[in-house]
Amino acid sequence: MAGVPKHFKHRRMSILHRSIVIFDMTQNLPEKGAALQRDKKTYAVAPHIPGGVIDPQGLRKIADVAEKHQAKALKLTSGGRIAIMGIAPEDLDKVWKDLGMRPGGFTGPRIRYVKICPGATFCKRGQRDSLGLGLKLDEKYQGVQMPFKLKMGVSGCSNSCSEPALKDIGLIGTTHGWKVLVGGCAGARPRIAQTLWENLSDGEALALVDKLILYIKALGQKKRLGDIIEEMGFGSFKKDLAKFSP
Numbered sequence: 358m359a360g361v362p363k364h365f366k367h368r369r370m371s372i373l374h375r376s377i378v379i380f381d382m383t384q385n386l387p388e389k390g391a392a393l394q395r396d397k398k399t400y401a402v403a404p405h406i407p408g409g410v411i412d413p414q415g416l417r418k419i420a421d422v423a424e425k426h427q428a429k430a431l432k433l434t435s436g437g438r439i440a441i442m443g444i445a446p447e448d449l450d451k452v453w454k455d456l457g458m459r460p461g462g463f464t465g466p467r468i469r470y471v472k473i474c475p476g477a478t479f480c481k482r483g484q485r486d487s488l489g490l491g492l493k494l495d496e497k498y499q500g501v502q503m504p505f506k507l508k509m510g511v512s513g514c515s516n517s518c519s520e521p522a523l524k525d526i527g528l529i530g531t532t533h534g535w536k537v538l539v540g541g542c543a544g545a546r547p548r549i550a551q552t553l554w555e556n557l558s559d560g561e562a563l564a565l566v567d568k569l570i571l572y573i574k575a576l577g578q579k580k581r582l583g584d585i586i587e588e589m590g591f592g593s594f595k596k597d598l599a600k601f602s603p
C-alpha cells in the first residue's frame with residue numbers, strides 16, 4: 358500500500374467480488390485538507406481565499422462544486438474562508454479537482470491564516486493598504502510549518518475589523534504607519550496582544566514580521582506566542598528579539 362496517506366486505514370475486502378476501501382473515520386485528513394465533521398461520516402474542506410476576497414466567478418464555482426457533491430452547507434469561517442461542509446470521504450479528491458483551488462484550512466503547527474480587512478482598497482475608514490500588505494504576508498506565510506499554531510491579522514485602521522489584537526501577530530494601519538502587535542489569541546485563555554512597534558513603513562513592517570517568524574522558529578517552543586512572551590516577560594522578549602540575528 359505504498360503512497361497511501363497514513364490516516365487512511367485501508368482494508369481491502371472482497372464483497373460480492375468487489376474491492377472496497379474502509380476509511381478511518383476518527384480524525385481529520387490533513388493530506389486532503391479535510392476536517393472530520395461531528396457526524397463522523399463526512400468532511401469539510403475550505404479552499405484558500407487569500408484575504409477573504411473572491412470574484413463572482415470564483416464564488417459561483419464553489420457553490421457549483423458544493424451542489425454537485427451534495428454538500429450539506431457552506432460556512433463562512435472566522436479566517437475569511439468558505440468551508441464546504443458534509444462531503445463524503447470518497448468525493449474529497451473529486452471536490453478538489455473540480456474546485457481547482459488549493460486547501461486553505463490548515464490544522465496543526467502551522468501559520469493557519471492571515472485575516473485581512475478591506476482596508477484602504479475598499480473601506481472609507483482605511484488608513485493603510487491592509488489588503489496589499491496582508492496578501493504579501495498570506496502569499497509568503499499561509500500554511501508554513503511552525504513550532505506551534507500561529508495566526509495573523511491585518512487591519513487598515515484602529516477599528517481592527519480583522520481582530521489583530523487577538524492574533525499572535527497583528528498589524529494595524531494608522532496615519533503614521535503600521536503598528537505591530539504580538540501575543541494575542543482567543544480560545545480558552547484569551548489574551549490581548551501588546552504593541553511591539555509603531556509608525557513602520559510597509560517595508561519595515563514586513564521585515565519585522567519576517568524577523569518575528571524566524572525568531573519564533575528558532576525558539577522552537579510548542580506554545581502560543583502570548584504564552585512565550587508571558588514566561589519571558591515582555592521587556593526580555595523585546596530585547597531578545599532585538600539581539601536576534603537570523
Ligand code: SF4
Nearest residue numbers: 474480483513514518
Ligand atoms: S479595520 Fe478599519 S479599514 Fe479595516 S474594514 Fe474595519 S473600519 Fe475599514
